[in-house]
Protein backbone atom coordinates (compact mmCIF):
# COMPACT_ATOMS: atom_id res chain seq x y z
CA UNK A 1 0.00 0.00 0.00
CA UNK A 2 1.30 3.42 -0.93
CA UNK A 3 3.37 5.21 1.66
CA UNK A 4 2.29 8.63 2.77
CA UNK A 5 4.47 11.67 3.29
CA UNK A 6 4.25 13.18 6.77
CA UNK A 7 5.84 16.29 8.16
CA UNK A 8 5.73 17.68 11.66
CA UNK A 9 7.79 19.64 14.17
CA UNK A 10 9.48 17.58 16.85
CA UNK A 11 11.34 19.33 19.66
CA UNK A 12 11.48 22.44 17.49
CA UNK A 13 12.93 20.70 14.44
CA UNK A 14 11.00 20.26 11.21
CA UNK A 15 11.00 16.55 10.39
CA UNK A 16 9.44 14.50 7.63
CA UNK A 17 9.24 10.94 6.47
CA UNK A 18 7.47 8.38 4.34
CA UNK A 19 5.28 6.04 6.36
CA UNK A 20 2.62 3.43 5.87
CA UNK A 21 -0.68 4.85 7.09
CA UNK A 22 -0.73 2.17 9.79
CA UNK A 23 2.57 3.33 11.26
CA UNK A 24 1.96 4.36 14.85
CA UNK A 25 3.32 7.70 15.98
CA UNK A 26 5.50 6.01 18.63
CA UNK A 27 7.18 3.92 15.92
CA UNK A 28 7.74 6.96 13.72
CA UNK A 29 9.32 8.80 16.65
CA UNK A 30 11.48 5.89 17.79
CA UNK A 31 12.41 4.23 14.50
CA UNK A 32 12.35 6.99 11.90
CA UNK A 33 13.49 9.88 14.07
CA UNK A 34 15.61 7.68 16.36
CA UNK A 35 14.28 9.49 19.42
CA UNK A 36 14.00 6.55 21.79
CA UNK A 37 13.06 8.45 24.95
CA UNK A 38 9.34 7.79 24.62
CA UNK A 39 8.86 4.13 25.51
CA UNK A 40 6.46 1.38 24.53
CA UNK A 41 5.21 -0.15 27.75
CA UNK A 42 1.90 -1.85 27.21
CA UNK A 43 1.11 -1.12 23.57
CA UNK A 44 -2.56 -1.21 24.63
CA UNK A 45 -3.20 2.46 25.51
CA UNK A 46 -3.03 1.90 29.26
CA UNK A 47 0.41 2.65 30.70
CA UNK A 48 1.32 6.11 29.40
CA UNK A 49 5.02 5.29 28.87
CA UNK A 50 4.63 6.49 25.27
CA UNK A 51 3.18 9.89 26.27
CA UNK A 52 4.37 12.86 24.25
CA UNK A 53 3.05 16.42 24.03
CA UNK A 54 1.21 17.12 20.77
CA UNK A 55 -0.23 20.56 20.03
CA UNK A 56 -0.83 21.29 23.70
CA UNK A 57 -2.20 17.87 24.63
CA UNK A 58 -0.62 14.91 26.36
CA UNK A 59 -1.18 11.93 24.07
CA UNK A 60 -0.39 8.24 24.05
CA UNK A 61 1.67 7.95 20.89
CA UNK A 62 1.01 4.20 20.68
CA UNK A 63 -2.65 5.02 19.98
CA UNK A 64 -2.24 7.52 17.17
CA UNK A 65 -1.14 7.00 13.61
CA UNK A 66 1.78 9.11 12.47
CA UNK A 67 -0.46 10.44 9.67
CA UNK A 68 -2.79 11.90 12.32
CA UNK A 69 0.12 14.05 13.53
CA UNK A 70 0.61 15.69 10.13
CA UNK A 71 1.56 19.33 10.75
CA UNK A 72 1.61 18.90 14.52
CA UNK A 73 4.12 20.28 16.98
CA UNK A 74 5.43 17.55 19.26
CA UNK A 75 7.65 17.55 22.32
CA UNK A 76 9.37 14.42 23.57
CA UNK A 77 11.64 13.96 26.58
CA UNK A 78 14.62 14.77 24.33
CA UNK A 79 13.21 18.28 23.98
CA UNK A 80 12.82 19.05 27.67
CA UNK A 81 16.35 20.05 28.75
CA UNK A 82 17.76 23.40 27.56
CA UNK A 83 20.14 23.26 24.58
CA UNK A 84 23.08 23.72 26.98
CA UNK A 85 22.01 20.61 28.86
CA UNK A 86 20.44 22.36 31.86
CA UNK A 87 17.70 20.08 33.08
CA UNK A 88 14.07 21.15 32.95
CA UNK A 89 12.58 21.77 36.40
CA UNK A 90 10.69 18.47 36.11
CA UNK A 91 13.82 16.52 35.21
CA UNK A 92 15.60 18.14 38.14
CA UNK A 93 12.64 17.32 40.38
CA UNK A 94 12.66 13.64 39.40
CA UNK A 95 16.39 13.54 40.10
CA UNK A 96 16.28 15.39 43.41
CA UNK A 97 13.21 13.58 44.77
CA UNK A 98 14.16 10.11 43.51
CA UNK A 99 11.10 10.11 41.28
CA UNK A 100 12.38 7.12 39.35
CA UNK A 101 13.84 3.71 39.93
CA UNK A 102 14.09 1.75 36.65
CA UNK A 103 13.17 4.89 34.72
CA UNK A 104 10.97 3.20 32.17
CA UNK A 105 7.90 5.30 32.97
CA UNK A 106 9.84 8.53 33.48
CA UNK A 107 9.75 10.10 29.98
CA UNK A 108 5.98 9.65 29.84
CA UNK A 109 5.54 10.88 33.41
CA UNK A 110 7.59 14.00 32.74
CA UNK A 111 5.78 14.86 29.51
CA UNK A 112 2.40 14.38 31.16
CA UNK A 113 3.44 16.40 34.22
CA UNK A 114 4.73 19.11 31.87
CA UNK A 115 1.28 19.66 30.34
CA UNK A 116 -0.38 19.34 33.75
CA UNK A 117 1.76 22.15 35.17
CA UNK A 118 1.18 24.34 32.14
CA UNK A 119 -2.57 23.98 32.64
CA UNK A 120 -2.50 24.09 36.43
CA UNK A 121 0.73 25.69 37.72
CA UNK A 122 0.01 25.04 41.39
CA UNK A 123 -1.79 21.71 41.64
CA UNK A 124 -2.78 20.05 44.90
CA UNK A 125 -1.49 16.56 45.60
CA UNK A 126 -4.89 15.19 44.62
CA UNK A 127 -4.85 17.11 41.34
CA UNK A 128 -1.38 15.74 40.59
CA UNK A 129 -2.50 12.17 41.25
CA UNK A 130 -5.63 12.59 39.12
CA UNK A 131 -3.59 14.35 36.44
CA UNK A 132 -1.07 11.52 36.09
CA UNK A 133 -3.65 8.75 36.41
CA UNK A 134 -2.95 7.67 32.82
CA UNK A 135 0.70 6.93 33.61
CA UNK A 136 1.69 3.77 35.39
CA UNK A 137 4.82 3.20 37.40
CA UNK A 138 5.66 -0.32 38.53
CA UNK A 139 8.56 0.73 40.78
CA UNK A 140 8.14 3.83 42.87
CA UNK A 141 4.67 3.60 44.37
CA UNK A 142 4.14 7.15 42.99
CA UNK A 143 5.02 8.90 46.25
CA UNK A 144 8.27 10.33 44.97
CA UNK A 145 6.81 11.06 41.54
CA UNK A 146 4.25 13.30 43.22
CA UNK A 147 7.06 14.98 45.19
CA UNK A 148 9.10 15.44 42.02
CA UNK A 149 6.20 17.24 40.36
CA UNK A 150 5.64 19.38 43.48
CA UNK A 151 9.36 20.23 43.44
CA UNK A 152 9.12 21.28 39.79
CA UNK A 153 5.97 23.33 40.38
CA UNK A 154 7.68 25.20 43.22
CA UNK A 155 10.78 25.81 41.14
CA UNK A 156 8.78 27.05 38.14
CA UNK A 157 6.68 29.28 40.42
CA UNK A 158 9.82 30.62 42.11
CA UNK A 159 8.79 29.54 45.60
CA UNK A 160 10.74 27.35 48.04
CA UNK A 161 9.86 23.65 47.87
CA UNK A 162 8.33 22.35 51.08
CA UNK A 163 8.23 18.61 51.31
CA UNK A 164 4.93 17.57 52.89
CA UNK A 165 5.23 15.65 56.15
CA UNK A 166 4.68 11.92 55.61
CA UNK B 167 1.10 -4.52 17.92
CA UNK B 168 0.64 -2.90 14.56
CA UNK B 169 -2.79 -2.58 12.96
CA UNK B 170 -3.51 -4.14 9.58
CA UNK B 171 -2.96 -2.20 6.37
CA UNK B 172 -5.42 0.45 5.29
CA UNK B 173 -5.62 3.45 3.05
CA UNK B 174 -5.85 6.84 4.74
CA UNK B 175 -8.18 9.64 3.67
CA UNK B 176 -8.44 13.09 5.17
CA UNK B 177 -11.44 15.00 3.78
CA UNK B 178 -11.71 18.71 4.51
CA UNK B 179 -15.49 19.01 4.56
CA UNK B 180 -18.51 17.05 5.67
CA UNK B 181 -19.86 16.55 2.10
CA UNK B 182 -16.45 15.28 1.04
CA UNK B 183 -16.38 12.83 3.97
CA UNK B 184 -19.90 11.61 3.24
CA UNK B 185 -19.08 11.12 -0.46
CA UNK B 186 -15.96 9.14 0.46
CA UNK B 187 -17.82 6.94 2.94
CA UNK B 188 -20.55 6.28 0.38
CA UNK B 189 -18.04 5.41 -2.33
CA UNK B 190 -15.89 3.16 -0.16
CA UNK B 191 -18.87 1.43 1.46
CA UNK B 192 -18.45 -1.26 4.08
CA UNK B 193 -14.67 -1.33 3.71
CA UNK B 194 -14.37 2.16 5.19
CA UNK B 195 -14.71 3.50 8.71
CA UNK B 196 -14.61 7.03 10.04
CA UNK B 197 -11.61 7.75 12.27
CA UNK B 198 -12.25 10.19 15.10
CA UNK B 199 -9.84 10.11 18.05
CA UNK B 200 -9.02 6.50 17.29
CA UNK B 201 -8.96 5.61 20.99
CA UNK B 202 -11.51 2.84 20.57
CA UNK B 203 -10.77 2.02 16.93
CA UNK B 204 -6.97 1.77 16.97
CA UNK B 205 -6.88 -0.66 19.92
CA UNK B 206 -9.50 -2.77 18.09
CA UNK B 207 -7.44 -2.62 14.89
CA UNK B 208 -4.34 -3.74 16.77
CA UNK B 209 -6.28 -6.79 17.94
CA UNK B 210 -7.74 -7.36 14.44
CA UNK B 211 -11.21 -7.00 15.92
CA UNK B 212 -11.58 -4.28 13.29
CA UNK B 213 -9.89 -4.55 9.89
CA UNK B 214 -11.08 -1.58 7.82
CA UNK B 215 -9.44 -1.19 4.42
CA UNK B 216 -10.00 2.56 4.45
CA UNK B 217 -10.00 5.09 7.26
CA UNK B 218 -11.68 8.41 6.71
CA UNK B 219 -10.09 10.77 9.24
CA UNK B 220 -12.62 13.38 10.37
CA UNK B 221 -9.99 15.57 12.08
CA UNK B 222 -9.68 18.00 9.19
CA UNK B 223 -13.37 18.96 9.17
CA UNK B 224 -13.79 22.21 11.10
CA UNK B 225 -17.61 21.98 11.00
CA UNK B 226 -17.54 18.88 13.23
CA UNK B 227 -15.99 20.80 16.13
CA UNK B 228 -17.45 22.99 18.80
CA UNK B 229 -20.33 23.58 21.18
CA UNK B 230 -23.16 25.96 20.29
CA UNK B 231 -26.60 26.98 21.54
CA UNK B 232 -29.51 26.57 19.15
CA UNK B 233 -32.76 27.69 20.71
CA UNK B 234 -33.31 25.59 23.80
CA UNK B 235 -30.76 23.01 22.70
CA UNK B 236 -27.03 22.57 22.89
CA UNK B 237 -25.46 21.16 19.76
CA UNK B 238 -22.05 19.54 20.09
CA UNK B 239 -19.97 18.69 17.02
CA UNK B 240 -19.07 15.01 16.82
CA UNK B 241 -15.32 15.73 16.85
CA UNK B 242 -15.44 17.70 20.11
CA UNK B 243 -13.10 15.94 22.54
CA UNK B 244 -13.90 14.88 26.06
CA UNK B 245 -11.27 17.37 27.30
CA UNK B 246 -13.08 20.14 25.43
CA UNK B 247 -16.36 19.13 27.08
CA UNK B 248 -14.68 19.36 30.48
CA UNK B 249 -13.11 22.75 29.70
CA UNK B 250 -16.32 24.40 28.47
CA UNK B 251 -17.67 26.69 31.20
CA UNK B 252 -20.82 27.20 29.17
CA UNK B 253 -21.50 23.48 29.03
CA UNK B 254 -20.71 23.00 32.72
CA UNK B 255 -23.35 25.58 33.56
CA UNK B 256 -26.09 24.24 31.28
CA UNK B 257 -25.37 20.49 31.39
CA UNK B 258 -23.08 19.73 34.34
CA UNK B 259 -23.64 15.98 33.92
CA UNK B 260 -21.49 15.98 30.77
CA UNK B 261 -18.41 17.20 32.60
CA UNK B 262 -19.11 14.84 35.48
CA UNK B 263 -19.32 11.92 33.06
CA UNK B 264 -16.33 12.94 30.94
CA UNK B 265 -14.15 13.06 34.06
CA UNK B 266 -15.06 9.43 34.75
CA UNK B 267 -13.91 8.31 31.30
CA UNK B 268 -10.43 6.84 30.99
CA UNK B 269 -7.53 9.14 31.86
CA UNK B 270 -6.26 12.59 30.83
CA UNK B 271 -4.44 11.41 27.70
CA UNK B 272 -7.48 9.54 26.39
CA UNK B 273 -9.77 12.48 27.14
CA UNK B 274 -7.57 14.89 25.15
CA UNK B 275 -8.07 12.77 22.04
CA UNK B 276 -11.29 10.76 22.45
CA UNK B 277 -14.32 12.49 20.97
CA UNK B 278 -17.94 12.66 22.04
CA UNK B 279 -18.97 11.52 18.56
CA UNK B 280 -16.70 8.50 18.66
CA UNK B 281 -17.90 7.64 22.14
CA UNK B 282 -21.58 7.62 21.20
CA UNK B 283 -21.21 6.21 17.64
CA UNK B 284 -18.92 3.36 18.68
CA UNK B 285 -21.78 1.20 19.98
CA UNK B 286 -19.69 -0.37 22.73
CA UNK B 287 -22.01 -0.91 25.72
CA UNK B 288 -19.04 0.03 27.91
CA UNK B 289 -18.94 3.60 26.63
CA UNK B 290 -20.27 6.05 29.21
CA UNK B 291 -21.78 8.85 27.12
CA UNK B 292 -24.57 6.85 25.42
CA UNK B 293 -26.56 6.29 28.62
CA UNK B 294 -26.17 9.94 29.53
CA UNK B 295 -27.45 10.91 26.07
CA UNK B 296 -30.42 8.58 26.50
CA UNK B 297 -31.25 10.06 29.89
CA UNK B 298 -31.02 13.58 28.41
CA UNK B 299 -33.12 12.49 25.41
CA UNK B 300 -30.45 13.73 23.00
CA UNK B 301 -30.79 13.47 19.23
CA UNK B 302 -28.02 12.38 16.91
CA UNK B 303 -27.68 14.33 13.67
CA UNK B 304 -26.55 11.91 10.99
CA UNK B 305 -25.15 12.77 7.58
CA UNK B 306 -25.26 10.44 4.62
CA UNK B 307 -25.23 10.40 0.87
CA UNK B 308 -29.02 10.56 0.85
CA UNK B 309 -29.02 13.61 3.10
CA UNK B 310 -29.29 14.41 6.77
CA UNK B 311 -31.55 12.72 9.30
CA UNK B 312 -31.98 12.70 13.03
CA UNK B 313 -32.21 9.67 15.29
CA UNK B 314 -33.03 9.82 18.99
CA UNK B 315 -30.28 8.43 21.22
CA UNK B 316 -33.04 6.27 22.72
CA UNK B 317 -33.57 4.61 19.30
CA UNK B 318 -29.95 4.45 18.20
CA UNK B 319 -28.50 1.42 19.98
CA UNK B 320 -29.53 -1.96 18.58
CA UNK B 321 -26.89 -4.35 19.87
CA UNK B 322 -23.23 -4.43 20.84
CA UNK B 323 -21.41 -2.41 18.12
CA UNK B 324 -24.66 -2.33 16.19
CA UNK B 325 -26.38 1.05 15.78
CA UNK B 326 -28.90 2.83 13.59
CA UNK B 327 -26.06 4.17 11.41
CA UNK B 328 -26.52 2.94 7.83
CA UNK B 329 -23.47 1.97 5.80
CA UNK B 330 -21.87 5.16 4.53
CA UNK B 331 -23.62 7.27 7.13
CA UNK B 332 -21.82 9.20 9.86
CA UNK B 333 -22.60 11.21 12.96
CA UNK B 334 -22.21 14.96 12.51
CA UNK B 335 -23.47 16.36 15.82
CA UNK B 336 -25.28 15.59 19.05
CA UNK B 337 -28.21 17.85 19.90
CA UNK B 338 -29.33 17.96 23.53
CA UNK B 339 -32.43 19.69 24.88
CA UNK B 340 -31.22 21.81 27.79
CA UNK B 341 -33.01 20.62 30.91
CA UNK B 342 -34.74 23.41 32.82
CA UNK B 343 -32.71 25.43 35.33
CA UNK B 344 -33.05 23.73 38.69
CA UNK B 345 -32.97 20.24 37.22
CA UNK B 346 -30.88 17.64 39.01
CA UNK B 347 -28.66 15.18 37.19
CA UNK B 348 -25.94 12.75 38.14
CA UNK B 349 -23.83 9.96 36.67
CA UNK B 350 -22.50 7.29 39.02
CA UNK B 351 -19.99 4.75 37.78
CA UNK B 352 -18.38 1.81 39.53
CA UNK B 353 -14.99 0.92 38.11
CA UNK B 354 -12.08 -1.08 39.39
CA UNK B 355 -9.51 1.59 38.63
CA UNK B 356 -9.02 4.76 36.62
CA UNK B 357 -9.13 3.88 32.93
CA UNK B 358 -11.57 1.02 33.43
CA UNK B 359 -14.94 0.66 31.80
CA UNK B 360 -17.93 0.49 34.13
CA UNK B 361 -18.75 -2.57 36.17
CA UNK B 362 -22.12 -0.79 36.15
CA UNK B 363 -23.15 2.85 35.91
CA UNK B 364 -26.33 4.90 36.06
CA UNK B 365 -27.40 8.26 34.66
CA UNK B 366 -30.29 10.21 36.17
CA UNK B 367 -31.89 13.44 34.96
CA UNK B 368 -34.89 14.74 36.92
CA UNK B 369 -36.88 17.79 37.89
CA UNK B 370 -38.86 18.43 41.07
CA UNK B 371 -41.94 20.51 41.77
CA UNK B 372 -43.48 21.04 45.20
CA UNK B 373 -41.20 18.43 46.73
CA UNK B 374 -42.20 15.73 44.22
CA UNK B 375 -40.40 14.30 41.25
CA UNK B 376 -42.01 15.99 38.24
CA UNK B 377 -39.99 14.36 35.45
CA UNK B 378 -37.40 11.63 35.55
CA UNK B 379 -35.20 9.75 33.09
CA UNK B 380 -32.80 6.94 33.96
CA UNK B 381 -30.31 5.02 31.84
CA UNK B 382 -27.75 2.34 32.65
CA UNK B 383 -24.26 1.64 31.24
CA UNK B 384 -22.58 -1.72 30.57
CA UNK B 385 -25.19 -4.03 32.03
CA UNK B 386 -26.58 -5.24 28.70
CA UNK B 387 -25.72 -5.38 25.01
CA UNK B 388 -26.71 -1.73 24.72
CA UNK B 389 -27.16 1.14 27.13
CA UNK B 390 -30.55 0.65 28.77
CA UNK B 391 -33.31 3.21 29.26
CA UNK B 392 -34.99 2.30 32.56
CA UNK B 393 -38.47 3.55 31.68
CA UNK B 394 -40.39 1.58 34.28
CA UNK B 395 -38.08 2.77 37.07
CA UNK B 396 -38.51 6.39 35.98
CA UNK B 397 -42.26 5.93 35.74
CA UNK B 398 -42.46 4.53 39.28
CA UNK B 399 -40.67 7.58 40.68
CA UNK B 400 -42.56 10.25 38.77
CA UNK B 401 -45.08 12.00 41.03
CA UNK B 402 -43.62 10.57 44.23
CA UNK B 403 -41.74 12.40 46.95
CA UNK B 404 -38.84 9.98 46.42
CA UNK B 405 -39.86 8.14 49.57
CA UNK B 406 -37.92 5.04 50.54
CA UNK B 407 -40.56 2.60 49.28
CA UNK B 408 -40.79 4.23 45.83
CA UNK B 409 -37.02 4.39 45.55
CA UNK B 410 -36.72 0.69 46.41
CA UNK B 411 -39.37 -0.24 43.83
CA UNK B 412 -37.71 1.87 41.15
CA UNK B 413 -34.29 0.39 41.83
CA UNK B 414 -35.71 -3.13 41.68
CA UNK B 415 -37.39 -2.27 38.36
CA UNK B 416 -34.09 -0.99 36.96
CA UNK B 417 -32.20 -4.07 38.15
CA UNK B 418 -34.81 -6.25 36.46
CA UNK B 419 -33.98 -4.96 32.95
CA UNK B 420 -30.23 -5.60 33.25
CA UNK B 421 -28.58 -8.52 31.47
CA UNK B 422 -24.89 -8.16 32.23
CA UNK B 423 -22.29 -10.74 31.29
CA UNK B 424 -20.20 -12.44 33.93
CA UNK B 425 -16.68 -11.22 33.25
CA UNK B 426 -13.54 -9.90 34.92
CA UNK B 427 -15.62 -7.16 36.52
CA UNK B 428 -17.78 -9.63 38.40
CA UNK B 429 -20.60 -12.09 38.11
CA UNK B 430 -23.81 -11.15 36.36
CA UNK B 431 -25.66 -11.08 39.68
CA UNK B 432 -23.06 -8.77 41.22
CA UNK B 433 -23.14 -6.39 38.29
CA UNK B 434 -26.94 -6.23 38.37
CA UNK B 435 -26.76 -5.39 42.07
CA UNK B 436 -24.11 -2.75 41.39
CA UNK B 437 -26.36 -1.19 38.74
CA UNK B 438 -28.95 -0.82 41.48
CA UNK B 439 -26.44 0.72 43.88
CA UNK B 440 -25.19 3.14 41.23
CA UNK B 441 -28.79 4.14 40.52
CA UNK B 442 -29.47 4.64 44.24
CA UNK B 443 -26.47 6.96 44.49
CA UNK B 444 -27.22 8.82 41.28
CA UNK B 445 -30.81 9.39 42.39
CA UNK B 446 -29.66 10.70 45.77
CA UNK B 447 -27.30 13.18 44.17
CA UNK B 448 -29.71 14.25 41.44
CA UNK B 449 -32.42 14.81 44.05
CA UNK B 450 -30.07 16.84 46.24
CA UNK B 451 -29.07 18.96 43.26
CA UNK B 452 -32.60 19.62 42.01
CA UNK B 453 -34.51 22.68 43.16
CA UNK B 454 -38.18 22.56 44.11
Ligand SMILES: Cc1cc2nc3c(=O)[nH]c(=O)nc-3n(C[C@H](O)[C@H](O)[C@H](O)COP(=O)(O)OP(=O)(O)OC[C@H]3O[C@@H](n4cnc5c(N)ncnc54)[C@H](O)[C@@H]3O)c2cc1C
Nearest residue numbers: 045198199200201202203268276277280281289290332333
Ligand atom coordinates in the same frame (compact mmCIF):
# COMPACT_ATOMS: atom_id res chain seq x y z
C1 LIG C 1 -7.31 3.14 28.16
C2 LIG C 1 -8.68 3.53 27.68
C3 LIG C 1 -9.73 3.59 28.58
C4 LIG C 1 -11.00 3.97 28.16
N1 LIG C 1 -11.99 4.04 29.09
C5 LIG C 1 -13.21 4.44 28.70
C6 LIG C 1 -14.27 4.56 29.64
O1 LIG C 1 -14.11 4.31 30.83
N2 LIG C 1 -15.47 4.98 29.18
C7 LIG C 1 -15.69 5.30 27.89
O2 LIG C 1 -16.81 5.69 27.55
N3 LIG C 1 -14.72 5.19 26.98
C8 LIG C 1 -13.49 4.78 27.35
N4 LIG C 1 -12.50 4.68 26.42
C9 LIG C 1 -12.83 4.96 25.02
C10 LIG C 1 -12.60 6.40 24.67
O3 LIG C 1 -13.51 7.23 25.38
C11 LIG C 1 -12.75 6.59 23.16
O4 LIG C 1 -12.04 7.71 22.85
C12 LIG C 1 -14.15 6.69 22.64
O5 LIG C 1 -14.91 5.57 22.96
C13 LIG C 1 -14.19 6.75 21.12
O6 LIG C 1 -13.90 8.00 20.71
P1 LIG C 1 -12.81 8.23 19.58
O7 LIG C 1 -12.94 9.66 19.20
O8 LIG C 1 -11.50 7.80 20.06
O9 LIG C 1 -13.38 7.34 18.39
P2 LIG C 1 -12.70 6.30 17.39
O10 LIG C 1 -11.93 5.29 18.12
O11 LIG C 1 -12.01 7.05 16.31
O12 LIG C 1 -14.02 5.65 16.78
C14 LIG C 1 -14.79 4.68 17.47
C15 LIG C 1 -15.81 4.08 16.51
O13 LIG C 1 -16.81 5.03 16.18
C16 LIG C 1 -16.79 5.29 14.79
N5 LIG C 1 -16.94 6.74 14.65
C17 LIG C 1 -16.17 7.70 15.23
N6 LIG C 1 -16.65 8.92 14.94
C18 LIG C 1 -17.73 8.73 14.16
C19 LIG C 1 -18.67 9.61 13.54
N7 LIG C 1 -18.58 10.94 13.69
N8 LIG C 1 -19.67 9.07 12.81
C20 LIG C 1 -19.78 7.73 12.69
N9 LIG C 1 -18.94 6.84 13.25
C21 LIG C 1 -17.92 7.35 13.98
C22 LIG C 1 -15.48 4.78 14.25
O14 LIG C 1 -15.57 4.39 12.90
C23 LIG C 1 -15.22 3.62 15.18
O15 LIG C 1 -15.92 2.49 14.74
C24 LIG C 1 -11.22 4.30 26.80
C25 LIG C 1 -10.17 4.24 25.89
C26 LIG C 1 -8.92 3.87 26.31
C27 LIG C 1 -7.82 3.81 25.31
Ligand code: FES
Nearest residue numbers: 041042043048062
Ligand atom coordinates in the same frame (compact mmCIF):
# COMPACT_ATOMS: atom_id res chain seq x y z
S1 FES D 1 2.68 2.04 25.37
FE1 FES D 1 1.23 3.58 24.92
S2 FES D 1 -0.02 3.57 26.66
FE2 FES D 1 1.36 1.94 27.09
Ligand code: FES
Nearest residue numbers: 101103137138139
Ligand atom coordinates in the same frame (compact mmCIF):
# COMPACT_ATOMS: atom_id res chain seq x y z
S1 FES E 1 10.48 3.89 37.70
FE1 FES E 1 10.22 1.86 36.97
S2 FES E 1 8.23 1.97 36.09
FE2 FES E 1 8.40 3.87 37.03
